[in-house]
Structures are given as C-alpha cells and as structure tokens.
Amino acid sequence: MKPMRRCRRGFPLLCLAAALLVAAALLPGAAVAEGVTPSEARRLRDEVKDMFYHAFDGYMKYAFPLDELRPLSCQGEDSLGGYALTLIDSLDTLALLGDKEKFGAAVEWVGKNVRFDINKTVSVFETNIRILGGLLSAHLLASDYATGMRIQSYDDQLLHLAADLAQRLLPAFDTPTGIPFGSVNLMYGVDENESKITSTAGGGTLTLEFGILSRLTNNTVFELVTKNSVRGIWSRRSKLNLVGAHINIFTGEWTQKDAGIGTSIDSFYEYLLKAYLLFGDEEYLYIFQEAYKAAMHYLHHDPWYVEVNMNSGATVWPLFNSLQAFWPGLQVLAGDVDPAIRTHAAFFSVWKKYGFTPEGFNLATSTVQNGQRSYPLRPELIESTYWLYKATRDYRYLDVGRDILTSLQYGARCPCGYCHISDVETHKQDDHMESFFLAETVKYLWLLFDLGAGPDNIVENGPYKYIFSTEGHLLPVTPEIALVDEHCSYFGAFCNASADRGYGTSASSTNHKKTNYTQLGDIQTPSGHYSAPDMLTTRGYIKGVCPGLTHAQKLGISYSDEEGNILEQTSEGHEDHGVSAVESSVQSQSSNIILISNPVGSQQDEALESRPESGDGVDIVTADSDSLSHDNTGGSLGVNTEEISEGTEFTSKQTED
Incomplete structure (x- = not known):
C-alpha cells in the first residue's frame, strides 16, 4: 500500500477538520447503532419492502401513467418522455421482491400501451439507463423460466419496444467523434439547434444496455456505436490518462477540463469495468485499468477525492459531491477493498x-x-454500503444501512411517497420523487438487509450472476449475453488503415477459424449471430490481432496532447512527445492486477468470483480473506483517523489551463 500523503504546510486546520468529521461518525463511543442481528435484519428488510410499496402504490394511485410522482401534493408529472417512467424503472424491483402478480400485470400493460413514436425530445443518457435498461432487465426476467418470473403470455413485447427505442436514439451518434448528442427527438431525430456539448458520462454510459440489445437482437449496430463513443472519449484523454467533464462532440475539444469521479464523469468509469465483467471484452478492462490508476494517483487524497485539471493534475475543486459515493462499490468490484473501506467511512x-x-x-x-x-x-452511498457488506460481511455496514433507513423514514417520508430533501440542514421537503428511488435506492437497501438476514432472492441465489446497471437494473451474465468465446471473433482487434492485417495464432483464434463466418464489410461474425447494416462504418475491425502493433494500437486508442493533437505510438511501444514517461509514472503507482473479491469469513460469493484469465499480461485473481484488511474491533470500519489526519491535503486554488 502506498504511503499516506502528509498534510501540506498551511492546511493543518483543514486536515484536523476532516479527521474529526470522520471520527465523529466512526469512533466506538460515537456509534449509536450496535450490531444488527439476523432477526433484526429480517425486520429491516420487511420495513424496506413496506417503504417500496408506500412509494410504488402512491405512484400508481396518484401519478400513473405519468412519469413521476409528486409525493407531497399526491399528483403526477411528466419529466422525461411521458411513458410511465416510474413503472418501467421499477419493473425489476417488483421481480426482485418476488411480486409476480404485480410484475406480470405491469409487464403486460407496458407491452400493450407504451409507444415511442412520439414527438418528444429526450435525454439520450437518462432514456438509456432508465427506460432501455428497465425494458431489457424486465424482458430477461419475464422470458426465462430459470428466474421464477416467467410470464406465460409474454412474447418478447418489451424486447421489441427496447429495439424500437434504441433505433430512435441512434441518430444522436451521427457525429464526427462518434460521441452522441445529449438529446434526440424520438420522432424527428436531432434538432439542428441541439447543443454540441455533452458530458463524459453521457457518452460513456451506454455500453451495457446497447451491448445487451445487440446480443438479443443479432444486430451489431447498437454495440458498435456505443463502443465507438467510448473510444472517442478515451482517445482524447490527457497525457495523465484523465478525462474532462464536458466535450464538444464535433471538434473533440474539452470544454470543461475538470477531471473527477463524480458529476458528469462518474458512470464512465463504472461502465468500463462492468462492460468487461458482463461481456468479457478485454478492451474495456484495459481502458479501465489505465483510467483507474490515473484516478487513484491524481484524484485520490485519502480518503477523499477531488477534482483536478485534466492536463496539469492541479486541484481545482476540493469538493465531495454525492455522486462520488458510488466509487467504493466500484472498488469492491475491482477488488481494491482497503481504500474503499476508508472512503466509504x-x-x-x-x-x-x-x-x-x-x-x-x-x-x-x-x-x-x-x-x-x-x-x-440518491442511492450511491447505499449501493457502496451493500457491496462492502457483501465483500467483508462486517456487521457495521448493516448499522450504516439502519441509520440510512431511519433518516429516510423520519426525514423523507411524506403522504404519498418519499420526498426530495431541498436542504440537508433544515430537512425541508420538496414535492418530487425521482424514479430511481424505486429502481435503486430501495433496491440496494432491501438487498443489504436480505443479505444480512440470510439471502433469499434471485441475485444471491438465482441461476445467474448479475451486473447492476448504473440505474440498478439487473443484467444477467448469461451465455447468450456474455458470448465470451465469440467476442474476439465478431469484434476482433483494431488496425489503422495503413497497418498490415493478419490473424492471430492463439488457441482461441485457431478455434474460431473453424467456425462458419459471414463477412460483413471488415467485420467477421459467426453466421446467424449478427448482421451489420450498410450505414455503419466498419472499416478497421478484423478477426484476430494486428502484428507489430502496441496494445493501444490494436485497440484503436491513442494519447492526445493539451491541444487535442493525437500522439502516435510506435510498434515497439515507445510513445512520442514524452508520453511514455507519463504512463510509466502512473504505472508505478498501482498494480496492474484487477482483484475480484470474495466475502471475508464466509462462503465464496457467486457475484464476485474471479473472471477467467485474460491476455496481454493482465492477471485476474481472487482475493482471499487475508488480503482484505479491515478492522474487526471497535467501530472504525478499518479507518485509522490519525492516518486520515496526516493523509488529507487540499487546496482551494482555482487552476487555469
């Protein structure tokens, strides 16, 4: 573990304040809650279930079929597209709770009544994670006997809706960089006056939903455009391997160069790792490793994270924003549990x-x-609490969940649902309830206490491992979706147009040569699996590998300098313009190993099993209980407040390019 950073001279009060803030919540004498027993966990799980139905029934009674509930006035409002957003976003939560009757009725209603041929301009990001993700997750549950939620009369209606919706989002990707517009009209496409500025999260949080849709419909276009968007963002990263918050999708110029793990960037990191875990695509793992190492080197001021200038690494904002709270959960998935424990605390x-x-x-x-x-x-802190309890089985995370549940019950509950809190100091309520409260916040709370009580749900005991989307939707790692063996066949590696093309001689490549392939432009795919429309540019994709190229060149990614000029790499792996020195510096800060953690002191966790070994020198290993350092005494959750005091350093100086 790298040494803790010392406080900078001139900031002792800041360091002391940070230490006292953490200590006040975590020292044994300050803890209000004691260990949650399994019987109490069952009671809390049932209380969360009642919480869900108070909000869901309020929506169905007072707001449906409008998008969202106004829980103070008991009215509804259309906030996204006017197609029963909260119902679609809640479908897989109904299934998780085992409510087959309401799940079946909701699926039937959506299949018969929701249509997307409407003159509405919608957010590509929100429509993807809430609507497309909700439809796909519910489809996979309703169409599979193994889930226990199979609906006899179901005939892929939600899948057809999902494909129609995604097709209507495709015009947003018609940009010079491949990074999509932020909004699109579902009937007429992109408005000529639509902004050319989009967020990194907006362009990088589409791969899971679109990738699953490609595999379910045998149409590669959805997966290809979203992967191209990720490449468009990553190829424009700085020499520090950092990305900014907002980018011009026509010029590729960063319009906001603040790098962080929170607002406007958060789920870009999340979907890199989860796309690898779901699809087995090593390109996403490679990018995630590089991005994660840079984030831990430049953004991490243990235990906090700050925003920095993406080119210089200088601190811009010493700010914790609530969207950062997903990060410890992501670190658990990556196996980096120790810093996750401290940051969560x-x-x-x-x-x-x-x-x-x-x-x-x-x-x-x-x-x-x-x-x-x-x-x-917001669900992010609860999400990370669930993942840390899943990894460590430390009862204090159940205490955290109980504290959060108590706050929601006493501060946010209102007549017809749960209200936004407009001011955390006065606890004034606001008349709005986002659909993600039912899709994520309640879901993660219920899963946490169900795990503490002895799990009885499809995530822990079902036939598949599940990846959660950024909206909390259940995405099963089934053979139909993972396609691990076929993946390199239908995507392969990327070669520049001038590069020599050849086929790899690895065992996997040899096996794939025996398959009957259909040639589609420069894409080779197993016959009957995929078809690429003529409109899609497929140049550069081949089966196998490109000889004489670096790993980055094989994957079609490169560095850019501060002016946005692409920095080429040689086949020997040496980078021009001094980039190799920067990469080497970042490389030395973190191990090139991704750990998929197992819970401590318990049976192996199905959802966190190690992945198969990957190529290119990346080792996937499983962390045993001895490697997960956490304190089982007192109430500190493994946080050494003296180290935090010494290790926290911030500056509020605003940095200009």
Whole structure:
C-alpha cells in the first residue's frame, strides 16, 4: 500500500477538520447503532419492502401513467418522455421482491400501451439507463423460466419496444467523434439547434444496455456505436490518462477540463469495468485499468477525492459531491477493498453530520457547498454500503444501512411517497420523487438487509450472476449475453488503415477459424449471430490481432496532447512527445492486477468470483480473506483517523489551463 500523503504546510486546520468529521461518525463511543442481528435484519428488510410499496402504490394511485410522482401534493408529472417512467424503472424491483402478480400485470400493460413514436425530445443518457435498461432487465426476467418470473403470455413485447427505442436514439451518434448528442427527438431525430456539448458520462454510459440489445437482437449496430463513443472519449484523454467533464462532440475539444469521479464523469468509469465483467471484452478492462490508476494517483487524497485539471493534475475543486459515493462499490468490484473501506467511512461521516448527503460538501471549509444543499433520494452511498457488506460481511455496514433507513423514514417520508430533501440542514421537503428511488435506492437497501438476514432472492441465489446497471437494473451474465468465446471473433482487434492485417495464432483464434463466418464489410461474425447494416462504418475491425502493433494500437486508442493533437505510438511501444514517461509514472503507482473479491469469513460469493484469465499480461485473481484488511474491533470500519489526519491535503486554488 502506498504511503499516506502528509498534510501540506498551511492546511493543518483543514486536515484536523476532516479527521474529526470522520471520527465523529466512526469512533466506538460515537456509534449509536450496535450490531444488527439476523432477526433484526429480517425486520429491516420487511420495513424496506413496506417503504417500496408506500412509494410504488402512491405512484400508481396518484401519478400513473405519468412519469413521476409528486409525493407531497399526491399528483403526477411528466419529466422525461411521458411513458410511465416510474413503472418501467421499477419493473425489476417488483421481480426482485418476488411480486409476480404485480410484475406480470405491469409487464403486460407496458407491452400493450407504451409507444415511442412520439414527438418528444429526450435525454439520450437518462432514456438509456432508465427506460432501455428497465425494458431489457424486465424482458430477461419475464422470458426465462430459470428466474421464477416467467410470464406465460409474454412474447418478447418489451424486447421489441427496447429495439424500437434504441433505433430512435441512434441518430444522436451521427457525429464526427462518434460521441452522441445529449438529446434526440424520438420522432424527428436531432434538432439542428441541439447543443454540441455533452458530458463524459453521457457518452460513456451506454455500453451495457446497447451491448445487451445487440446480443438479443443479432444486430451489431447498437454495440458498435456505443463502443465507438467510448473510444472517442478515451482517445482524447490527457497525457495523465484523465478525462474532462464536458466535450464538444464535433471538434473533440474539452470544454470543461475538470477531471473527477463524480458529476458528469462518474458512470464512465463504472461502465468500463462492468462492460468487461458482463461481456468479457478485454478492451474495456484495459481502458479501465489505465483510467483507474490515473484516478487513484491524481484524484485520490485519502480518503477523499477531488477534482483536478485534466492536463496539469492541479486541484481545482476540493469538493465531495454525492455522486462520488458510488466509487467504493466500484472498488469492491475491482477488488481494491482497503481504500474503499476508508472512503466509504469518510462519505458516511457526511451523512451522519446532516442525516443525508448534500449534493456538494466543501472539504476546505467542512460545510455544505452553496447551491448544492439538496438530497434527491440518491442511492450511491447505499449501493457502496451493500457491496462492502457483501465483500467483508462486517456487521457495521448493516448499522450504516439502519441509520440510512431511519433518516429516510423520519426525514423523507411524506403522504404519498418519499420526498426530495431541498436542504440537508433544515430537512425541508420538496414535492418530487425521482424514479430511481424505486429502481435503486430501495433496491440496494432491501438487498443489504436480505443479505444480512440470510439471502433469499434471485441475485444471491438465482441461476445467474448479475451486473447492476448504473440505474440498478439487473443484467444477467448469461451465455447468450456474455458470448465470451465469440467476442474476439465478431469484434476482433483494431488496425489503422495503413497497418498490415493478419490473424492471430492463439488457441482461441485457431478455434474460431473453424467456425462458419459471414463477412460483413471488415467485420467477421459467426453466421446467424449478427448482421451489420450498410450505414455503419466498419472499416478497421478484423478477426484476430494486428502484428507489430502496441496494445493501444490494436485497440484503436491513442494519447492526445493539451491541444487535442493525437500522439502516435510506435510498434515497439515507445510513445512520442514524452508520453511514455507519463504512463510509466502512473504505472508505478498501482498494480496492474484487477482483484475480484470474495466475502471475508464466509462462503465464496457467486457475484464476485474471479473472471477467467485474460491476455496481454493482465492477471485476474481472487482475493482471499487475508488480503482484505479491515478492522474487526471497535467501530472504525478499518479507518485509522490519525492516518486520515496526516493523509488529507487540499487546496482551494482555482487552476487555469
């Protein structure tokens, strides 16, 4: 483990404030809750279930078929597209709770009544994660006997809706960089006045849903455009391997160069790792490793994370924003559990201070950031709590869940559902309930307590491993979706047009040569699996590998300098313009190993089993219980507050390019 960073001279009060904030929540004498027993976990699980139905029934009674509920006034509102958003977003939560009757009725209604040939301009990002993801997850549950949720009368109606919706989103990807517009009209395409600026998360959080759709419909176009978008973002990263928050999708110029793990960037990191875990595509793993190492080197001020200038690495904002709270959960999936424990403890200390996490908390002043005082029922802290309990089985994470549940019950519950908190200091309620409260917040709370009680759900005991989308939708790792053996065949590696093309001689490549392939442009795919439309540019994709190229060139990715000029790499792996020195520096900060963790002191966790060995020198290993360092004494969740005091350093200096 790398040594803790010392406080910079001139910031001792800041370091002390950060340490006291964490200690107040985590020292044994300060802990209000004691260990949650299995019987209490069952009671809390049932309370969360009642929470779900209070909100869901309120929506169905007062808001349906509008998009979302106004829980104070008991009315509805259309907030996205006017197609029963909350119902679609809640479908797989109904299935997870085992409510086959309501799940079946909801699936039938959606299949018969929802249509997307409407004159509505919608967010590509939100429509993808909430609607497309909700439809696909529910389809996979309703069409499979093994899930226990098979609907006899179901005939792929949700899959047809998903394919129609995705087809209507495709015009957004028609850009010079391949990074999509932020919004699209479902009937008429992209408006000529649509902004050419989009967020990194907006362009990088599409791969799971579109990739699954390609595999279910045998149409590669959906997966190809989203993978091309990720490549478009990553190829424009800085020499520090950092990406900014907003980019011009026509010029490729970064319009906001603040790099972080929160707002506008968060799920870009998330989908890199999850796309690898779901599809077995090593390109996503390679990019994730490089991006993660850079984030831990430049953004991590243990236990917090800050925003920095993507080119210089200088701190721009010493701010915790609530979307960062997903990060410890992602670290558990990657096997980096120790820093996840410390960071989660720091984030939870903010919740303990206010009863909720504000959208922004200023680390330099230890106060709520002006203009970011609300808590819109976000799930990220609960999500990370679930994953850390799953990895460690430390009962204190059940205590955290109980504290969060208590805050929601006493502060956010209102007549017809659960309200946004407009100010975390006054706990004033706001008349709005986002659909993700039912899709994610309640789901992760229920899973946490069900795991503590002795799990009885399809995620823990079902026939498949599940990857959760960024909206919390259940995406099963089935043979039909994973296609691990076929993946390199229908995508293969990327070669520049001028590069010599050849076929690999690995065992996997040899086996694939025996398959009957259909040639589609430059894509080779197993016959009957995929077809690529003529409109799609497929130049550069081949089966196998390209001899004499670096790993980055094989994958079609490259560095750019501060002016956006592409920095070429040689076949020997040496990079021009001094990039190799930067990469070498980042490489030395972190191991080139991804750990898929197993729970400590318990049976092997099915959802976190190690993946098969991958190529290109990347080792996938399973962390045993001895490698997951956490404190089983006291109430500190493994956080050494003295180390945090010494290791926290911030500057509020604004840095210009």
